[in-house]
Amino acid sequence: MxxxxxxxxxxxxxxxxxxxxxxxxxxxxxxxxxxxxxxxxxxxxxxxxxxxxxANKEAILLELTKKGFMLLACRMKEAAAQHTDLDEQIEALWLAYWNFAFEEKEYYQLMFGVEVNCCIMDELLPAGTTPYDIAAVPIAKVMGIEDTEDDRVCTKYYTYWSIIHGLISINIVRKGTSDEINRQILKDAITGITRSLRN
Amino acid sequence: MxxxxxxxxxxxxxxxxxxxxxxxxxxxxxxxxxxxxxxxxxxxxxxxxxxxxxANKEAILLELTKKGFMLLACRMKEAAAQHTDLDEQIEALWLAYWNFAFEEKEYYQLMFGVEVNCCIMDELLPAGTTPYDIAAVPIAKVMGIEDTEDDRVCTKYYTYWSIIHGLISINIVRKGTSDEINRQILKDAITGITRSLRN
DNA sequence: AATTTTGTCTAACGCTGTTAAATTATTTAA
DNA sequence: TTAAATAATTTAACAGCGTTAGACAAAATT
CATH class of the missing domain: 1.10.10.60 (Homeodomain-like)
Structure with a gap:
């Protein structure tokens, strides 16, 4: 049998x-x-x-979206695990996000760019695997806040996410800008926001 | 005749x-x-x-993209013209960008989000009408740099653009986040970057 | 060995962008 | 005013799309 x-x-x-x-x-x-x-x-x-x-084509895209988020979560966790210092953890984890977006460009496009898929990200994924779940932990720690769902943490998270997703989108659309300048912007922005977490 | x-x-x-x-x-x-x-x-x-x-459907989309950029340029110019203080000019002009993205959501989606149209933005538009052309002027002034094409200006411009475009994309895709928090992030980020222009 | 279930394919529907040919309307020339 | 030429518009069609229903063959069950 x-x-x-x-x-x-x-x-x-x-x-x-x-x-x-x-x-x-x-x-x-x-x-x-x-x-x-x-x-x-x-x-x-x-x-x-x-x-x-x-069921249909959309279901396939949704499943791929899910796979993309899983992969992204892995990369970010791995990157963070290689540092003990919180500032370094944050930088590493966002750099992993950045790298994922370009190494797995097709996934990233599906996840954020091209279509209105994935809008239900939170309902779609198991707890602890959204970018938010991962990033909010060290952010909250630096801010000296216990609850990762706290509005102040949420706000800072969106600040990080915005600048990074923005830079990525811009780079996917316009391929002109040089890598060095992008890296510079990214690092500056991240350390800048990180410093602001302590005010 | x-x-x-x-x-x-x-x-x-x-x-x-x-x-x-x-x-x-x-x-x-x-x-x-x-x-x-x-x-x-x-x-x-x-x-x-x-x-x-x-010629085809794509040509129609391209023409609409062009119209979108024209409209955006108008809004940004108008907003900047209502202030003399440079910091206020920058804030107003980026707020206009932000407002455009939501008031003319369809245009904005076509211009940046949905497809790979518009990638040739610079070649597509007359001089002085890209967001860069408009925003780089006050940025350069605050930085005390003459050439608006200077790499340092370019970098700062991309920093602004990234966080704003990022926030917008995120909000188009996930409608969850509250307007108040978004506005707060936007203002914080803008004034933050603006302060950093003087270092 | 006959019957049911499963897996797979063919054919079709209504939609898409796009092109070629036929048709109608308008202008020009005699 | 009528005939020829030009322009405007439509009909019909092609190849592709996502999707569904029905036919058919293979496998498993009785």
Whole structure:
């Protein structure tokens, strides 16, 4: 009776293949070029089969969004874990965010840029895995506040997030600006905001 | 023989109507719902007629992008003109940018958010009408630098732009955060960066 | 071995941007 | 005023899209 499980495993496998195929297509041709028929081609099936695994195209994008957030959370946690000093933790974690946005540009675009997906970020993810959940901890500590949901923490978090997401968006859209200048802005802004946490 | 001109005027008029129709549809139903056939319906023609006025759909979007930048430039200039103090000018001009993004959300989305349009912003617009051209002037003055293209000015400009564009993007995507907190972040960030211009 | 269930595909619908050809209306020339 | 030429507009079509229903074959169950 292990055949039931074998089949189940095969189905799970195909579910994953669909996601991988979609990601590949997007990396090669961009989000605009992603179509159900192309995904089907890549996994060597016909298009309607996909609807056996996902309700529709949007569901696939949502699942990819989720994967993106998971990946981002990993990178940020790893980066923070390599420092003990809180200021360094904050800088490292935001640098990881920055790097993720460009190394996994397709994910980042899906997560924040292109569409209105992901707006329900908080409901979508398990507790402790949103950027907020991760970043708010050291921020609150520096500010000497216990509750990470405190409005003052929230405000500072948004200040960080804004400048970084802003810089990223600008750089995705206009590829002109030099990397050195961007890094400079980023570091300046981060240390600047961090200093302001103590007032 | 003024009929030639009359016809020319009519054609120019239709060109404008196409743009207006597109903008209306987007305001009612969003960018995703914009189609050539809907535009044609609205101007009481059939779809192929539009290709007599614009090469394709992208050309229409590009023209709308241009209009958006023009409008934004106006708002920013007006706002700055109402103050003599440079700090106040900067704050007013960025507040105008902020307001534009929400009052003309569709334009702003087209200009920065949704697609990869507009990336050639600089080549697209007449000199002196990009946000940079406008904002760099008072920034340079406060910094005591003559050349508005100076790297130091450029860096500070991007710092402003990033945090503002970031905040806006975040707010377009996640509608949760309260207006008061956003305003607070915005003002804090702006005055903060402005102070740093003098170091 | 017959029947049910499962997996997969073909065909189709209504939508999209876009083009070519046919048709109608308008202007010009005789 | 009528005939020819030009311009304006529409109809029909193509290839692609997301999606669904129905047919068909393979596998599992009875």
């Amino acid at each position: 292990g055949s039931k499980e074998r089949i189940h495993r095969l189905k799970e496998n195909t579910r994953g293949n669909i996601l991988d195929a979609a990601h590949e297509i997007v990396k090669e041709e961009g989000w605009q070029a992603l179509s159900m028929r192309k995904i089907a081609d890549k996994i060597e099936y016909t298009a309607p089969i996909i609807y056996e695994y996902y | 003024g009929s030639k001109e009359r016809i020319h005027r009519l054609k120019e008029n239709t060109r404008g109507n196409i743009l207006d129709a597109a903008h209306e549809i987007v305001k009612e139903e969003g960018w995703q719902a914009l189609s050539m056939r809907k535009i044609a319906d609205k101007i009481e023609y059939t779809a192929p007629i539009i290709y007599e006025y614009y």
